[in-house]
Amino acid sequence: xxxxxxxxxxxxxxxxxxxxxxxxxxxxxxxxxxxxxxxxxxxxxxxxxxxxxxxxxxxxxxxxxxxxxxxxxxxxxxxxxxxxxxxxxxxxxxxxxxxxxxxxxxxxxxxxxxxxxxxxxxxxxxxxxxxxxxxxxxxxxxxxxxxxxxxxxxxxxxxxxxxxxxxxxxxxxxxxxxxxxxxxxxxxxxxxxxxxxxxxxxxxxxxxxxxxxxxxxxxxxxxxxxxxxxxxxxxxxxxxxxxxxxxxxxxxxxxxxxxxxxxxxxxxxxxxxxxxxxxxxxxxxxxxxxxxxxxxxxxxxxxxxxxxxxxxxxx
Numbered sequence: 343x344x345x346x347x348x349x350x351x352x353x354x355x356x357x358x359x360x361x362x363x364x365x366x367x368x369x370x371x372x373x374x375x376x377x378x379x380x381x382x383x384x385x386x387x388x389x390x391x392x393x394x395x396x397x398x399x400x401x402x403x404x405x406x407x408x409x410x411x412x413x414x415x416x417x418x419x420x421x422x423x424x425x426x427x428x429x430x431x432x433x434x435x436x437x438x439x440x441x442x443x444x445x446x447x448x449x450x451x452x453x454x455x456x457x458x459x460x461x462x463x464x465x466x467x468x469x470x471x472x473x474x475x476x477x478x479x480x481x482x483x484x485x486x487x488x489x490x491x492x493x494x495x496x497x498x499x500x501x502x503x504x505x506x507x508x509x510x511x512x513x514x515x516x517x518x519x520x521x522x523x524x525x526x527x528x529x530x531x532x533x534x535x536x537x538x539x540x541x542x543x544x545x546x547x548x549x550x551x552x553x554x555x556x557x558x559x560x561x562x563x564x565x566x567x568x569x570x571x572x573x574x575x576x577x578x579x580x581x582x583x584x585x586x587x588x589x590x591x592x593x594x595x596x597x598x599x600x601x602x603x604x605x606x607x608x609x610x611x612x613x614x615x616x617x618x619x620x621x622x623x624x625x626x627x628x629x630x631x632x633x634x635x636x637x638x639x640x641x642x643x644x645x646x647x648x649x650x651x652x653x654x655x656x657x
Contacts, residue, residue, distance in 0.1 A: 355436075356516045360536075367429070376446065386414065388410040412453055427520065435522065440507075444502075444521075446504070449498075455550070
């Protein structure tokens with residue numbers, strides 16, 4: 343006998359989120375709310391300060407402002423719904439809502455990966471070709487680099503959403519996660535997901551490998567340039583400033599691969615833990631990045647605008 347209920351396309355999903363009783367849910371709510379408020383205020387502060395202070399209208403801070411904006415969008419896509427589900431008896435999300443959440447989540451996190459590669463290239467030009475920096479990283483070039491990052495993130499989201507949500511979800515509507523992501527969604531499909539998994543792995547692999555190569559090549563040249571410096575203080579300053587960016591890149595690319603590569607995560611519970619640990623560490627890494635850049639800028643603020651940008655990395 344045909345089970346017509348199972349053949350009916352799902353209209354909504356249930357986000358199972360984290361397990362535990364009311365006390366555990368309350369503790370997680372307080373923790374997530376504190377993380378969200380602190381991270382959101384921190385990113386808003388960075389955006390406002392860079393926007394209002396004309397002295398910070400340089401390529402490095404332009405990229406940093408966009409990175410903070412992406413981070414704020416990422417937080418706003420995930421945390422409000424997760425917080426609501428922690429205090430709600432029904433953790434339902436509509437099919438359209440799930441598609442929307444995944445699209446913006448994927449767009450922000452992929453664009454962030456591209457933007458981190460752009461920031462590595464920016465530092466490569468600033469350190470290895472400081473005299474050409476004002477021309478190579480002029481406002482139009484920076485705008486195109488950021489726009490390209492957003493377009494790349496959007497294209498990736500469209501492809502992944504198309505392959506994922508075109509599958510029939512008729513076996514279950516319970517997503518073993520606290521937001522809509524591809525791995526737990528594929529587990530609900532009642533059709534062969536081999537093609538979707540191959541596309542997911544291929545796209546993620548291409549993005550991770552491509553952007554990582556840009557970062558590695560850029561920092562390879564940067565390292566050689568720094569080691570050739572005669573000033574020990576200058577070398578220490580540069581390694582300290584660039585180290586925070588390398589940490590952020592490692593956290594972003596490493597957890598992306600662990601969370602989305604086929605078979606890399608043994609269970610959804612591990613995936614949830616990896617996601618939360620990554621978020622917490624990335625907040626700390628971003629804070630250190632901002633402080634390092636601000637200290638670096640203020641230490642050379644007595645120089646002319648473009649002269650300071652070209653010489654900060656060679657003193």
